[in-house]
Amino acid sequence: MTLLILAAFLGLITALIAQSKGRSFGAWWLYGFLLFIVAIVHVLLVPSLRTATSKSHELRDCPYCAEPIKLQASKCKHCGSEVVPLPSKAETHGDGTKIAWNRVAVLALSVGITFIIIRFFGVK
Numbered sequence: 001m002t003l004l005i006l007a008a009f010l011g012l013i014t015a016l017i018a019q020s021k022g023r024s025f026g027a028w029w030l031y032g033f034l035l036f037i038v039a040i041v042h043v044l045l046v047p048s049l050r051t052a053t054s055k056s057h058e059l060r061d062c063p064y065c066a067e068p069i070k071l072q073a074s075k076c077k078h079c080g081s082e083v084v085p086l087p088s089k090a091e092t093h094g095d096g097t098k099i100a101w102n103r104v105a106v107l108a109l110s111v112g113i114t115f116i117i118i119r120f121f122g123v124k
């Protein structure tokens, strides 16, 4: 019974990370509940849907020929005009480092919990 509660709690960690990446909370909770060790590694490696969609939309129109070009571009690929490069949305938010540290903290936490499980429920 205790193990069941613990598994539900561990599933919750997986689900929260998945949710922060724009993925299904319920599906990842079940995944984490059943296969925590696999799910926690999987959810940390899986790319975020939010950053993936925002990156593909980092375009603006060239002021000279009105064709879509990248925000960071200093030269238009369509007409060759010099344009002022703009910082990308991901850089302006500046959450790249923060997310990385979050992942490290969660990973360290999950490793710690795994050790506790092995200590309390492992074979002697």
Ligand SMILES: [Zn+2]
Binding pocket: 062, 063, 064, 065, 066, 067, 076, 077, 078, 079, 080, 081
């Ligand atoms: Zn252009």
